[in-house]
Amino acid sequence: DQQVKQNSPSLSVQEGRISILNCDYTNSMFDYFLWYKKYPAEGPTFLISISSIKDKNEDGRFTVFLNKSAKHLSLHIVPSQPGDSAVYFCAASAQDYKLSFGAGTTVTVRA
Amino acid sequence: KAGVTQTPRYLIKTRGQQVTLSCSPISGHRSVSWYQQTPGQGLQFLFEYFSETQRNKGNFPGRFSGRQFSNSRSEMNVSTLELGDSALYLCASSQDGTAYYGYTFGSGTRLTVV
Numbered sequence: 001d002q003q004v005k006q007n008s009p010s011l012s013v014q015e016g017r018i019s020i021l022n023c024d025y026t027n028s029m030f031d032y033f034l035w036y037k038k039y040p041a042e043g044p045t046f047l048i049s050i051s052s053i054k055d056k057n058e059d060g061r062f063t064v065f066l067n068k069s070a071k072h073l074s075l076h077i078v079p080s081q082p083g084d085s086a087v088y089f090c091a092a093s094a095q096d097y098k099l100s101f102g103a104g105t106t107v108t109v110r111a
Numbered sequence: 112k113a114g115v116t117q118t119p120r121y122l123i124k125t126r127g128q129q130v131t132l133s134c135s136p137i138s139g140h141r142s143v144s145w146y147q148q149t150p151g152q153g154l155q156f157l158f159e160y161f162s163e164t165q166r167n168k169g170n171f172p173g174r175f176s177g178r179q180f181s182n183s184r185s186e187m188n189v190s191t192l193e194l195g196d197s198a199l200y201l202c203a204s205s206q207d208g209t210a211y212y213g214y215t216f217g218s219g220t221r222l223t224v225v
Binding site for chain 2: 095
């Protein structure tokens with residue numbers, strides 16, 4: 001069963017504006033949440049993570065928000081740049097040495 | 112420092128054959144995990160190794176196996192290949208398997224079964 005869901009397969013945003021990617025999860029045992037970025041023919045690249053004891057984590061242009069009661073997290077990219085065009089994966093872990101991934105959201109940043 | 116190295120990058124095999132993929136983790140990383148990416152199923156966890164011990168295994172048939180060597184390098188093997196095994200196989204490494212600091216992925220091995 002899909003424990004991590006990204007319901008938006010694609011997102012188009014203008015350069016300089018904010019990109020907001022959403023992710024929902026069902027497993028209450030998840031305690032780490034991560035976002036990865038992936039270009040074609042490459043492996044995923046780690047962007048940012050958040051522990052379940054926090055509700056926000058920032059790293060440069062990237063901010064992840066966690067709403068545990070809603071089992072929802074989001075990634076904000078501000079400002080969006082052309083190089084941000086890629087597939088973004090939400091992932092979660094329950095301290096079991098594995099990641100459960102969402103299906104991914106393809107972000108296109110328009111000039 | 113060098114990243115996660117996966118070999119070969121591309122592979123074409125025939126149904127019924129077996130295949131071995133290799134992964135060299137980042138120096139100092141002792142945890143290696145494997146994932147399969149397909150258009151239909153997305154990224155699926157195969158197994159994780161730490162200090163030559165498998166600590167977790169995903170929901171894949173027994174045809175999929177792996178091992179880790181004392182230098183932390185890992186191999187995965189798929190026997191009796193099926194068309195549905197065509198996928199991008201990704202290896203990831205971390206110091207101890209803790210997810211918070213992220214796993215570093217290799218570029219993957221693209222396996223095509225014909």
